[in-house]
Amino acid sequence: MINGRLPKIDLDSDLQRNRIANAETIGHLPLQVARRWWRLKDGERFGVRQAESFSSAEKFIYSPYAWVLDYKAVLRPGVLSQFRLRSENVLRGNLLHRLLDLLGEGPIKKGSWTAITEKELKEYVEKQWPILLEQEGATLLLLGKQSEAAALLDAAKQALWVLAQQLRAAEIQKTETSVNFRADFIGGQLDGYVDLLVKNAKAQASVIDLKSGRLEEKKNELQTNVQLQLAIYGFLHRTNRAEWPFGAYFILNSRRMLAQTKEYFPLASAVPVKTGAGGLEICWDEFVEMWKYRRSILDQGWIEVTLGTTPPQNGNEFPGSGPYEHWQPSKDQDKYNDFKALTGMEANA
């Protein structure tokens, strides 16, 4: 007969009291705590790359650690990751961009944005959509994703019609989609695809970049005149076609055209610069200065880890600061950081 209660064995507690055979004493080896600055012996391994794009240039300016880890240390996820579902936002963006390309190749090529009717546009998008999904968005055909696909189609139709109205109001005469430009700049060669390049009745050009969301972030960029993507496309256009264009973002989720003024797009939501002068040229000039600053500190072997967990005051070992305070990384950048586990942890993580 069992007499009394069965014993409770707390293995953790036994371990701490060294009551478990073969357990050995090991020393404390803490996790590396996130630091704002990494200092390498020198910067000779951070030389100029063959070509930069907007994404790499953005990393160079706002997340130099990510630029180094990605392009210089070549730290990449394995082939298994290719089978993992792409982030929904990226997929949404890609599909919408492709729809714009298809429109450019199809009805817009034949007619123009000013001529196309709502019915024509929507019918064309509906016709292309199943083919596009099969070719480039098959994950949206999975069971469990159809309503998302349907919602995206609906959003695309509405957004593209609003875009057509915006272009019509701006009296656009000519449109080009996915225009590839190249040009030399201080960091080597710059390469980019402009989503939509338009020309109005006065033969003035404007670059338009399509975004699936991030309305507030883009508004903030325009307000602080750090619309880097538009400035890069503007510079590429200026170099290739000898003219600084206007620039605007078109946000598909909220069906809004965002520009600093209504000068080019009368129906756009105007987001004026908060202080000082605005425009792509000024933005580009500041970018060049920022690039020089980043290059100079990288050349000395300093790498800035610009994360929420490493605010600028963290350690602050690096003597000096950048030329412009308003060139700050987006608050969301930590969310999409592939290198989170490499940049150190918060204290007591």
Next chain:
Amino acid sequence: MKTTITFIGAGAGSGKTFRVTQEIQSRLVSGSCRPSGLIATTFTIKAANELSERIRQNLYLTGNLSLAERLNEASIGTVDKVCKKILTRFAFEAGISPQIEVLAEEDANLLFIQAVELSVSVKETGALQELADRLGQKDLQTRAYAWKRTVHQIANRVRENNFESADVLGMSERCWKEMLSHFPAASKDDLDAELTRTIRSALEKISQNGDNTSGTQNYCRLLEQCLSDLNNGHFAWSGWVKLTKEKPTKKSEDCAVPVMAAAAHYEIHPRLHSDIRNYIELVFQIATRSLASYQDLKAERGLADFTDLEQQTLALLENNPEITATLTTELDLVVVDEFQDTSPLQLALFLKLARCAKEVIWVGDVKQAIYGFRGTDPELTDAVVMELKNLGGVAEPLNKSYRSIPSLVNLTNAIFEVPFKQSLRLTASEVALSPVRKSFERVQPAVEFFEVSSGKMNKGGGAKRIENGPLAQTVALGVTRLLDEDYQVYDKNSRQYRAAEFRDVAVLCRTNDDAARIAEELMREGYTVSLAKSGLLQTPEALFAMACFKRLLDPSDTLATAEIIALEGKMTPEEWLENRLAYMEKARKENPNSRGARWGLEEGFVHPIVMSLEQARPALDTASVCELFDLALIAGNVFCTVTRWGPSQSRANQRRANLEALRGLAAKYEEGCATNHRPATTTGFLIWCDDLAAQELDEKAADEIADAIHVLTYHRAKGLEWPIVICTDLDNKPKSRLWDGVNVLKDDASKSFSFAEPLENRRLSFWPWPFGAQEKGIPIVEKIEQGEVGKEATRAAHAEELRLLYVGFTRARDLLVLVKEKDQPHPWLDLLGANWLRPGQNPLALPPGNTVACRTRELTPPEAVQNRVPDKEYLWFTQPSSRTPKLPAQIIPSACAPMVSAKVAEILSFGSPIQMSHKFEDDTDLGDALHAIFAAEFTHPNHPKRATTAERILKEFGCEHSVWLEDVLRAVDVFREDLEKKFKPKQILVEVPFSFRNPAGQLIAGFIDLLVQVTDGWLVIDYKSFQGQKADWEAKALGYSGQLDCYRQAMFAMNMKAESLWIYFVLGGALIRVE
């Protein structure tokens, strides 16, 4: 009612499990309940295990061994488990397979999502989206559409209440009609045109009045946006409301007046009315169709979810009188624990079971019914208890508190007596408990206030409201101070008083987000915190383990390699990055496209973990996902590494617990794949983990006895207790479920509950909130909320919040801490109507006249975080313990290794040698041919066509030129003669098949060439076509000792005695006995 149902009310800490154990045990011992005649349902698996173990233990202790052993015959478990047992038994009558595969809750949710997809057309999605855009039916933070969640809620309520699909659509009509009945009649005017006109006019006037102030410019931008949305048909109703409130600066105020007036017409806008109606109708329609698809999907896969089990059991009991008759002869006692948390469907089921049982006991506490938000119906359970009261079926409630010290019991009695009398119609004796525990000898407070404030003052006086972050820091500071003061608690296990430790403290929060904030601040202070919250996959230990797993799977994952090296902590970022850059420079010189995948494996830098993972890769071919994950943990030395991280022993324990939780996820993934008949793959597991994290379902390990400060929600705290409980978020404003909640209401409010038809007179109600982020200053909403419907919803919400507060306050054993913010309202706490419960008093005077020792601790946010000193040493296993190697599932006898202890005992010149035309490198075919000829000859001795048969066999094996037929036939004859002479066989068996499992569970199967029965057993003979010299016979024969031993075991398994084991060299003509 023929059966007597007894309801036992059991207040918090009143010894409910003890009482239930006693009730069951006494009936088992007296014989009034047979073990097989007992059904006891509990709310959780853990509670079921605890109950059955307690009963079993008591039976052992009282000498009722036989009863204890027969307790397995009883059905003690969660409701679904008990239903599954009944359905499995009566599967034929239920028309289902007895092999019931039950879907886990998460899998059921995923399947329902798929069902929704199958039920919604593209057109409907578009329509829903448009409606949702205008009505603002979106999550305010994520902007995700709310309709899927609503559809899921409707479907759940439909099933929990056993509604017929046909009735549900009728319910939707009643919903929108009722909602719109509170709105004024729709206008026939063109209200859009009117608003457009006023906006244009306002913009024009402002452009002319020269008002360039930023306020007016912002207002103009708002008007322009509204105009654009109006034109596109996307103008949200929240936008209309906003226009009734927004103004430009003073100079242009007049311009805005017509806009405000035109916008205020939204209440009578026919499109608002139709939007509400269409939205309600659509979500109900989709829910009904989705439910049908969901049932089909499960049927296709042969699956059932928890609700199916309950529904099918109910149907079984309703439609099969012979089953109820059988159960009536068998069921002696049905016990339902946590009765207040039963869903309506479960209630109907319990009532059916009650009719079959001789005796029924329901135990619960209506004061702790807190799951209204997930489908339980406190009103219904209250009504049942009231009915039982009227029928005299309510026993004396358990009125003693075994949990808390007397001061705390008195305090909660004084606090809750009046509110529960009002909201639940409970008498004082049904609320109050009498304390059993003794008071502390040492004088110390039983209740404490953390009176927090921002430390900053408003311009108009009064403390500035404290923000969430600093509030969490302040609570963490309070905990630190409390633990630094040697507060005494009573240790239940050692039955002694001792200083409070981390594990004694629980911080209760209203929401998961609040809990996460507090936990983060406590962790920042260096405390170990136990928090049942998602985010497991983002913990450093999970990142490290997953990096090892990914590197094991894929050497090209250089990111994973870097993560391993960085997280291990031996190298600084500068060190490993320099190393990697140098490696890449070299690698790219050799190959410009190199990915540098062999980093950490080559001379100059061999990283032990990376190398160990690389060496473990051959296992990829055969191991399952779980096995590979374990392999990654071992090869990656993960447990040891995360233990070294500390910074304290308890944090190290917690990290290892998180790794165990990860292992649990791998197992869960494999189980889910098995249930859903899907292949389990490593990539599939990684994707599944991504999904879990995205849905915030990757819960960290949390254990109520862990050596950590426990942070959890009030809801999760139910059923648990701690010496010190800190109640936060008392300033939370109770929110009714009038808007956006899927509620179950009485169909006819005048009718009362009926035992005969517990699910009758019920209907669904859903009113979508139509004004998005706009919450205040909406006259129509104020009118509805102040009306009867609104008041009733508020009353129900307040009643549930009151019960939640009761759950929170009664978790404390020795000290209750209330967090109050100075000079701020506390709507949740105010529900108690206990004005006397406020800081700054010692002792605290209770209304009945007694007092409680009380302390008030004034706290402001700390200036800086004080980091605790990390522990320097940890104990763990530096060498992985040796693991029993995995044995192959099957053993092939001829492949068995020779036995070291084997020896040759005898060599006989036997039969006649067979000469070969030449030597062969591979004599397999000749061996097989000779086997076949010997077998044929022993099966049919002296067959007239023996020569033709042997010749054919040799030819078929391609050996007709290898040996001479005559030689072979002579060898067979002489062999047979020698056998006869030497052994005098009683019986000869040829090619005897066998198959058995050895003690290790391995399958051994094969054929024994020849068995010769002699007086003492059987000779086991195996033919070998060995071409070697006589001198090599002994060594060669010993080489087959493993095979012969298999035959020996096979003989044993066949109950045949192997007298001796022999190898016969057919070509050499030798019989060799091996021992």
